Structures are given as structure tokens and as C-alpha cells.
Amino acid sequence: MHFALTDEQRELAAAVRGMVTRRAAKTDLRAAIDSPSGYDTELWSALCEQIGVAALAIPEEYGGAGFSLFETHVVLEELGASLTPSPLLGSGVLAAQALLAADAPELLPEIAAGGVVALAWADRAGRHRTDGSDVVASAGTLNGTATLVLDGAQASHLLVVAMADGRPALFQADVAAEATPAVDQTLRFAQVEFRDTPATLLAADFTEALPRLHAIAAIACTALQVGGAQSCLDRTVAHLKEREQFGRPLGSFQALKHRVADMLVQVETARSISWAAGFAASNGDDLVQQAAYAKSWCSEAFTAVAAETVQLHGGIAITWEHDAQLYFKRAHALAHLFGDAREHRARLRTGA
Structure with a gap:
């Protein structure tokens, strides 16, 4: 299997990243969180209307773009990197996939257009x-x-x-x-x-659809986790290059280089297993098993990387004004959402 994004997928990621960055200059993350909806509604509308993020995994006959869940995975990774709150996970992934599994497409055009x-x-x-x-x-x-x-x-x-x-x-x-x-x-x-x-x-019978839906939800979480872990790594490297101690950048100290190298390994391995699960969500191969592998690994990787981010930023990382504490909270929340690492490993052992 070739683990690399296509040119179109890279352009999709760049388009989402660019739009989020431009919008952040007007409405930052904390302003979006404090809004009545809990997310930037103008940004969400732009993402849906100009890029079509909510429509990616919805078939064209239901008002969607007719792509796969992996394209949505790419978008979620970008949104996870910036901690951008949006209804994409809850509405564009979970609700849409539930309706497709139930063969009840009436609400799919609304979801594809950005409705929640x-x-x-x-x-x-x-x-x-x-x-x-x-x-x-x-x-x-x-x-x-x-x-x-x-x-x-x-x-x-x-x-x-x-x-x-x-x-x-x-x-x-x-x-x-x-x-x-x-x-x-x-x-x-x-x-x-x-x-x-x-x-x-x-x-009337949603029994067979539930395990698949649970696996899709867990895999979507890993995309957010990988994006968040990558941002933690990038922010930590930038801080160590800028911050000086004893007349030298912190990044020049070998002990800190080793810790950052460990963070890099965790991010890259998490991305590989998350992408493998994302491909499984698109083609249906070993979906439940791949979800268990990815969710257990990515949960622990993001938690570890976020903790190191706090440590390597020093005291500023635990202040309300710094974003490190937001990534730390995101890591712990996603680690438990749709099953923690222990639960998914138990699922692998029992084959359930």
C-alpha cells in the first residue's frame, strides 16, 4: 500500500489550511469557542461552500461530492492541527454515515450543504x-x-x-x-x-451498522489526533529555536534534541497507522480491526506529545493565554472519545 497523499489530496489539505489561517486573523480560536454555536459559523460556511468539506464522503446523487472518507480524513487532520471547532465530525461524518447505513438519504443534501x-x-x-x-x-x-x-x-x-x-x-x-x-x-x-x-x-435493524459506525468514528478521531500532535511538534521546535538559555537556543542542547526526536517518531508512526485506518474506512477492509489499532496507538501518541509540549515550553505552557494547554486538553478528551486505548486493545484480543 502506498502511504502518500495524491496531488489532489495535498491541494485539498492546503486549501483548508489556508482558509483556516486567513480566517484566524479575523476570528481567533478563543472567540470561536466563546460564540453561541461554539464554532466560527462564517468559517464553517466558507469551508462547505467553497471547498465542500461536508459533502466529500456523500454520494453525488444525494448532493455530495462523491469522494471517500479518506478525503474527509485529510480535512479533519488539518482542522485538528489548528484545533478548529466545527460540526464536521458529528454531522459530516457520523450523522451522514448513519443515514447512508440506514438507506435514509433525505437529510444528506442538508448535511452536504453544511447543515448540522x-x-x-x-x-x-x-x-x-x-x-x-x-x-x-x-x-x-x-x-x-x-x-x-x-x-x-x-x-x-x-x-x-x-x-x-x-x-x-x-x-x-x-x-x-x-x-x-x-x-x-x-x-x-x-x-x-x-x-x-x-x-x-x-x-428497524441497525445491529450490523453500529460496529462499522463506531469504527468510522474512532478512525475520524485519529485524524484529529495526528493533526494536533503535528502542531504540538511544530510549535515545540519553533519554541526551542527561539528561546535561549545560557546564551544558546534551547534547541541546541542534545538532551532536548533527543526528546524532540522521540516526539517526531510518535507523530510519524501515528500518521502512518491513522492513514492506514483511513484507507480502510474508504474501502472497508478490516475496518474494525484497523480502527482498534489506530485509535489505541494515536490516543497514546497524542497524549505523550502534548505532555512533552507542555514540559518543553516550560511554565508558559500552563497559562490560559498559551495554546499548549488547549492541545493538552484536546489530547485527553480524544483519548477517551469512542473508546480509550485499553478498550480498543481488548477488542483486538477478543476479536469483538
Whole structure:
């Protein structure tokens, strides 16, 4: 397998990077986080209208661009590098793939155009389960609680995985979601309470689709992790070149060079395994296994690189004004989202 981006994929990455950089001069990361939506809506609109990031993995007959999940993977890596908050993971990946799996394409054109559709499928304990849900469907209504709904409070439509007749099914429901605080402020979660909530059935049996959807979610997370780890490395190298101690740049000290070299190895190995999983998401080969390999490795790599970034930046890294603490929080949040390293390694051992 040839692990390299095509010319078109490199141009896609450069276009996203350039647009994010230009927009940051007007609205920085913290301003986007503090906005009512939790992300820069003008930037998101531009990314969707001018580059089509939300439409990449949606078939053309449903208003999409007809590419693959790997192109979305490339975009997520760029957004992860800048910590750019957006609905791409929750809406453009999870909700879109759930609708495709359910063969219910009605909302796909809206998602492709940049509309936000959320997927509720975590139980009360915050587990994105592949064996069901705490939400139960009966006589066309839903009851229960769903947590960790990505962009749920900002969504115009809500998809719900609920138990119906002893098996998971997919529904669409119109219900308000309550935003919940998160350690990583660049990710927006919500909790949804269902109390005899009317719902429309989209797929009566969603059993086989759930493990694949969980794997796609985990793989998408690794793209964000690789992008964040690369940015941590780049920022650390720049700091060590500029900061002087005893009349010499910090980067000239051999002990620090070794630590940065270790960071580089972790970033590059994480990128290789993440790309391998991204290709698997596009062609379906060993998807669940590749997701487990990638999520376990990338979670620990990003966590380690982010910790080293804080250490090598010194005391300034733990101040609110410096971005190192944001990457550190992102690393720990993504390490647990859609399964931590231990859970994915257990999945490899058991073959589940």
C-alpha cells in the first residue's frame, strides 16, 4: 500500500489550511469557542461552500461530492492541527454515515450543504455502545437518556439509536438537547432526555451498522489526533529555536534534541497507522480491526506529545493565554472519545 497523499489530496489539505489561517486573523480560536454555536459559523460556511468539506464522503446523487472518507480524513487532520471547532465530525461524518447505513438519504443534501445533524448513541455512562442503547422505542415514541451527543445543541435534526423489539434501530426525533460542559472546549457535547418523544423510524435493524459506525468514528478521531500532535511538534521546535538559555537556543542542547526526536517518531508512526485506518474506512477492509489499532496507538501518541509540549515550553505552557494547554486538553478528551486505548486493545484480543 502506498502511504502518500495524491496531488489532489495535498491541494485539498492546503486549501483548508489556508482558509483556516486567513480566517484566524479575523476570528481567533478563543472567540470561536466563546460564540453561541461554539464554532466560527462564517468559517464553517466558507469551508462547505467553497471547498465542500461536508459533502466529500456523500454520494453525488444525494448532493455530495462523491469522494471517500479518506478525503474527509485529510480535512479533519488539518482542522485538528489548528484545533478548529466545527460540526464536521458529528454531522459530516457520523450523522451522514448513519443515514447512508440506514438507506435514509433525505437529510444528506442538508448535511452536504453544511447543515448540522447530530447522532445520539451514547448511553447514560457515556459509552458509545455497539450492542444497543439506554434509549428505548415503543409505539413510535422514545424514552431514556443519551449523552455525549456531538453538536447536539446546535443541530437542526437529531438521529437516535434506540432499542426496539430487542435490537438497536435508528430513529429521527425533534427534541431539544441540553449542552454539557467538556474539558476540551473545542468540542461541544449535549445530553438529550427522551420522555415519550415522538420519533420516525429510519432503520428497524441497525445491529450490523453500529460496529462499522463506531469504527468510522474512532478512525475520524485519529485524524484529529495526528493533526494536533503535528502542531504540538511544530510549535515545540519553533519554541526551542527561539528561546535561549545560557546564551544558546534551547534547541541546541542534545538532551532536548533527543526528546524532540522521540516526539517526531510518535507523530510519524501515528500518521502512518491513522492513514492506514483511513484507507480502510474508504474501502472497508478490516475496518474494525484497523480502527482498534489506530485509535489505541494515536490516543497514546497524542497524549505523550502534548505532555512533552507542555514540559518543553516550560511554565508558559500552563497559562490560559498559551495554546499548549488547549492541545493538552484536546489530547485527553480524544483519548477517551469512542473508546480509550485499553478498550480498543481488548477488542483486538477478543476479536469483538
